[in-house]
Amino acid sequence: xxxxxxxxxxxxxxxxxxxxxxxxxxxxxxxxxxxxxxxxxxxxxxxxxxxxxxxxxxxxxxxxxxxxxxxxxxxxxxxxxxxxxxxxxxxxxxxxxxxxxxxxxxxxxxxxxxxxxxxxxxxxxxxxxxxxxxxxxxxxxxxxxxxxxxxxxxxxxxxxxxxxxxxxxxxxxxxxxxxxxxxxxxxxxxxxxxxxxxxxxxxxxxxxxxxxxxxxxxxxxxxxxxxxxxxxxxxxxxxxxxxxxxxxxxxxxxxxxxxxxxxxxxxxxxxxxxxxxxxxxxxxxxxxxxxxxxxxxxxxxxxxxxxxxxxxxxxxxxxxxxxxxxxxxxxxxxxxxxxxx
Numbered sequence: 001x002x003x004x005x006x007x008x009x010x011x012x013x014x015x016x017x018x019x020x021x022x023x024x025x026x027x028x029x030x031x032x033x034x035x036x037x038x039x040x041x042x043x044x045x046x047x048x049x050x051x052x053x054x055x056x057x058x059x060x061x062x063x064x065x066x067x068x069x070x071x072x073x074x075x076x077x078x079x080x081x082x083x084x085x086x087x088x089x090x091x092x093x094x095x096x097x098x099x100x101x102x103x104x105x106x107x108x109x110x111x112x113x114x115x116x117x118x119x120x121x122x123x124x125x126x127x128x129x130x131x132x133x134x135x136x137x138x139x140x141x142x143x144x145x146x147x148x149x150x151x152x153x154x155x156x157x158x159x160x161x162x163x164x165x166x167x168x169x170x171x172x173x174x175x176x177x178x179x180x181x182x183x184x185x186x187x188x189x190x191x192x193x194x195x196x197x198x199x200x201x202x203x204x205x206x207x208x209x210x211x212x213x214x215x216x217x218x219x220x221x222x223x224x225x226x227x228x229x230x231x232x233x234x235x236x237x238x239x240x241x242x243x244x245x246x247x248x249x250x251x252x253x254x255x256x257x258x259x260x261x262x263x264x265x266x267x268x269x270x271x272x273x274x275x276x277x278x279x280x281x282x283x284x285x286x287x288x289x290x291x292x293x294x295x296x297x298x299x300x301x302x303x304x305x306x307x308x309x310x311x312x313x314x315x316x317x318x319x320x321x322x323x324x325x326x327x328x329x330x331x332x333x334x335x336x337x338x339x340x341x
Contacts, residue, residue: 004091010073027112028068033105037069038084038092045083099155106152111295118294128295143210150210158187158218161250165193167325168275172332174198174245177271181206181243183235183258184251188215188228190275195227204243205230241265247273253302256310263314268337272316277327278304286327304329 006014006022017025032038035055040046046054052062066082069075074088084093092101114128121128129136143150168190174180178200182191185205195201205215205228212230219228231240239246239261246262248254254274262272277289279301284290293301304321308331311319316333323329 004087004095008087008091010087013071013073016071025068025072026108028065029072029074030105030108030112031065032069032074033092033101034109036101038074038088039098039101041075041082041084042089042093045081047080048082049080051082097155097159099152100159103149103152103156114295121294140208144208147210151214154187154211154214157250158189161187161189164250164275164325164328165189167328168249168273168330169193169197171322171324171330172273174201174271176269177245178202179243180204180245180247181239183239183246183248183262185215185247185249186211188218188230190247190249191228192219192222192224195224196222201227203228204240206233206235206240208232208234239265244269245271245273247275249273249275250277252276253300254307254310256314259310259314263316263335266335268335270335272311272333272335274307274311274331275328278302278307278329278331281305289327304331307331 006017035057037051037055040051040054048063048066051057051066052059057065066075067077070077070082074085074092075082076085096104117128117131120126120131124131127136143153172194174194175198180191180194180201180203182188182203182205184207185191186207188205191203191205195203205212205219207215207230209232212232216225216230219225219230233240235258239258244266246266248258248262259272266272277286279285279289281303283301283303289301307329308319308321311331311333315335317336318334319332321329321331
């Protein structure tokens with residue numbers, strides 16, 4: 001999935017945007033997504049009044065809001081009729097699922113709220129929830145309580161990671177391996193891609209119950225239920241045995257305890273696979289991962305080099321790392337065969 005980064009916008013639009021205005025304009029675009037403006041206008045033309053009724057827009061803001069979308073190159077206007085530009089159709093309809101529209105736009109609003117205490121966070125070293133006196137967010141518990149949010153979040157990542165999954169399947173040689181454990185495997189997008197590429201491979205997606213239900217549905221859609229199963233569990237309580245590949249994809253820095261289990265559980269020559277957008281060794285890339293640090297809940301920022309050293313300290317050998325898709329690093333390590341002599 002391709003993101004609508006600023007370079008995709010028309011040059012005439014970019015020429016009008018400075019850094020401070022960019023924040024305001026991004027809020028307007030997120031509001032349009034949350035209201036599902038572009039989906040309402042998909043393949044149709046509507047008057048401002050009709051759009052206002054559909055989206056419940058107050059007359060004070062209706063025309064300025066729609067006309068701002070025209071100025072941004074997201075809507076076209078003729079007399080009192082509005083419709084999506086080709087740009088909006090591509091990046092807000094074709095490239096994004098409804099799950100992305102709901103979940104990502106929700107996350108953006110949360111991020112904006114957290115940025116209201118950014119200066120206090122920079123000065124105190126505290127997270128946003130500590131400054132505001134809130135309990136630490138527990139995303140897993142929230143998804144357990146809210147099936148809709150669990151589906152939006154999980155399926156958003158399913159569509160987002162299609163390119164990552166295809167790249168991983170092309171890169172990873174699993175010809176000598178038979179059983180893969182996809183730790184916190186979410187939607188199953190990685191397991192599905194790997195099993196499709198390797199006809200001999202069986203996979204197990206380990207995650208919390210509501211996520212496993214969504215993953216199982218995705219697996220059924222791809223007709224791979226005989227070779228991919230789900231397992232409900234808490235990764236903090238340990239990993240199951242019986243797998244010669246243990247994979248961690250897009251779950252941020254992995255604790256040494258989990259990595260040590262990933263070393264101890266597989267047989268000799270077992271493989272560990274890490275896939276994530278790790279920070280560069282000099283700490284300056286990728287920019288959006290650094291930005292997330294200020295609105296997230298303290299997942300931490302691990303560099304590629306730190307993850308390699310962590311694997312080495314657990315005992316893994318023949319460690320390889322390569323960035324073969326956008327900012328995504330693939331890191332693998334092998335549990336060595338211990339000589340009996």
